[in-house]
Amino acid sequence: MFFILDMFILAGIFGFLYGFLLQKADFCFTASLRDWISVRDSRIGKGVLVLIATAMIGWGIVLTLGLATVGEVWSMPIGFSNLIGGVLFGIGMTIAGSCASGALYRAGMGYIQFWIVIASMMIGNLLFALVYDPWASDYVMEPLQLAEGGFTLFQLNLPFLLIPLVIVALMLFIAFRQFGWSGVWQGAKDSLQDFKGNPFTKSHWDIRFVAVLLGIIATIQFVVMSSISITGPETRIAGVLLSFVFGDDFVYQNTYLNGMFADFPTIGLGPEETLVIFMIVGAFVSAILSKSFRIRKPKLARMPYAVGGGLLMGISSRMAPGCNIANVIPGIGGLSISSLIVVIGMAVGVFIATAYIFKMPLLLFQKMDFDDSGS
Template identity: 35%
Template structure:
């Protein structure tokens, strides 16, 4: 059964899903690239786009929140050392596998079989994690480690929360002005619709513009549904598919599937799950019309990367909990402590894994 609060929400979900897919594909917007390229080559192309996206989302969601969007749309999990460990495992997995939660999806839409295998491995990771949840992760991981109450500065400030992103933006402008590096702001301000042509649309887009667009879409999604996330709805798709294999009763008996993934035993298709499908579809459409779509076979020597990397991402995203999108993108935009802590673990994982992977050639940082 599909559960949605009206046709308008469903239409908006489809538009937002396609929008995200197109933006991710056109901007090659991958967190692994953003962080790994910075560590290995000091390349800030995607990293700046990511920061612009986070600040845009912060501004957008705080305005929406001030205007009356419910605080239940914030995802603010409890936190503790478990977040660092989960983020670290996820970070290692995404560098080893070659893509983050969102990067995997848009590359899957471009026809890379490597990323389909990575995605399947992550899903297998969710299933194994769920089966180990009540006997290991629940008593020995979450209970002793995830002990602090979740907190988000944006959510806690209520109507005045909008002042926070304004202050951050002003500080950034002043800092960049002082450093005479206002180029990226000028780039955005120079952007005008009349300059858009078919050729422009078909070529890759500037990651900063894409970051800005991601922030806008993430705000719309916040209004329509809640916090932007990828591995959560992914896990629910896995759960529903898995229930067709082993039976619904078995899933209902499992506390992780029944009480965590499908909270309260509500086994149905939700809007975020639909959004996820249209995100892949959006990246496929974008890749197809840009001439980037092609079925690309997986290289033999990369099979282990996809399998091990995917499994680590699956486990890491359940342990943290959350992936790069819900913690680093949405979490930092909400100024959520758990988002910050998980992102720190994730960056640490990326840093170590990048150094290990590039040990022969060396890293810039």
Template identity: 30%
Template sequence: MAPDTQLAHINLKPKSQEPYALILALAAAAIFWRLQGQGIGLGTMWLFGLALGYVLQRSRFCFVACFRDPFITGNTSLSRAVVLALAVATAGMALLVLAGGSPVEVYPAGWHNLAGGLLFGTGMVLAGGCASGTLMRAGEGHLLQWLALAAFIMGSLWGAHDFGWWQQVSLSCSPVLFLPRLVGWGPALVLQLLILGLIYHGLWRIEKQAFPDFSPPGKGRYAFKLRHLWSRPWPYWAGGVVLAVLDVALAWCTGRPWGITTAFSYWGAWLWQAFTGHPPGWYYYSLPEHTRALGLGFLAEPGTILNLGTIWGAGLSALAASEFRLHLPRRWQVVPAALAGGIMMGYGARIAMGCNIGAFFNGIASLSLHGWLFGLGLAGGAYLGGKLLLRFLV
């Protein structure tokens, strides 16, 4: 038999991991019923975490690429998907408030947002994942992201240690700029959606200039099948829209939107307590909401359950699509970069009171100007991180 004929008989198709996905799904259901029995909403947080992780992995919705790629490659497809998701979340959060809810993420707008965004943006490019991306890739089996997550926790603890200083020099003297309070709900919504539309158009022009001869392939005929929901990648825009809807639904069901990094500060405090015998006696942990959260413990703190569910959901999605692999770092140079990036993200998220989800996405969707300031810092940090990436790691 000729060599090329022999090669034709080699099965290059990866082995199906769907049975393992089924086992993981059954385990997730068992965990849900156990959490639901505790009666404090943990089961709901677990379900939302599973859904968020699943959608993140299926759509490869990445905030790092959103801020990095326009500077490096000129590709803005993910950036435009984030803008679309912000528009959907803005409308959803507005409906939530008009239906009787409270603005979910409205905080002081000051230079701490810019500084935190700059640190976070630089760190997420160096680490290869933002807060949501780190959880998603950890669930996929990327060992480098587990290292980045450990550093993220340490950075969050460091930021909690310094939070009292930031409270004095910036947070306490920064105004709360809630757009509907300044101009009214109607003008605020029109203004924000107009700004998002202009940003979308600008990103589209950047991509057209970077790829002037590119034209997308014809749509052709596409027969949708139910299994495509777990066996094929989702378009970026679809992932963004579903994530925005889940975010609003989470805020409606639990009174709190999607958040990630506040739980990391608790994880750091519990580790501190495990090694020292007592919790950190810092200003940040003396605030009532954080004192209550630390008293709940690891497996009873809602944000922790949401994060664990996100990791589990991403792993479930990867197995269902037969994409789960244990990925080792290919070069040793990326390890210190990921560790440094994780520490920068953790510290930046604490002083800015949120990450790419809490401060940027939910801040903007809640019509709070602190989200826009954090976004400006993210863009600057992504530009700086991209330069460092090209200079030292690529």
């Protein structure tokens, strides 16, 4: 297919909005899991749950209205590669200090470390492609697959909004049980407090409000363009750079990379790659407006983590496949079974890295032990 200019413009707008909002809320999926595991901080985790709820409702409405079909819902083949890839990605993003989307918005804020993480991820993408052809496909990846096609609960013979509404109702029931009606209502009001005055110059917006905006924007993108993805486009960007060095034939002769450019008229950047690039631009503008941009040089001691974590994220994102944002928003939002397995794997990976690699204080378990001893 040949891309039209309108698609590049739309991609630039979506990417800018994602980067702007992610920076405003300091929205990092790694932190949502790591902070809860280590110090029982659920601030970012609540934002992730709101984002998932918004995406599920959004996808259900879109399908109900016939604005998209079930066949367009993002869902990958199901197998052990989902779990293994998820675990490795969770370990990688904890080591690197950021998820795929977090690395992009922090790069826009001037963090040199996360430019290194992004570069390492793209190298990891290429390493996977070079191992996939000729070794990984037949001897590693295919044996791990239990089903060649993906499956989403939207494929069940049920009203499209039924399952999302049931899940969101359960989430609300748990919230009301824990915080009460007044607590939930107060939380909803608090999420809008950052809009007093000029919100664009403020350094922080409430993550719950930003999560709703992100879910709505992702739903609109699903209708007019495609599902949001980061590591897939990053792999194609890496492929374009590789073609500059070794020529187009080198890329086309690799089975995996050839497949990545199957819908492209030539090896080059498409709308999705434009979206990823403009996420950095959006974060940069957001940081400039709030006067939080500055070039931040990394500590040398952190470099092995940035490189190693980035490489592991790049490789595992091709195994899973997909990164945190693809598997959480269009994946869980689209009720994809493969994405559910990947996200569970990521949570396990973050736990392993937090508890056994960095050995952060597991206050959750310390508190449980304390509670048990007092009973």
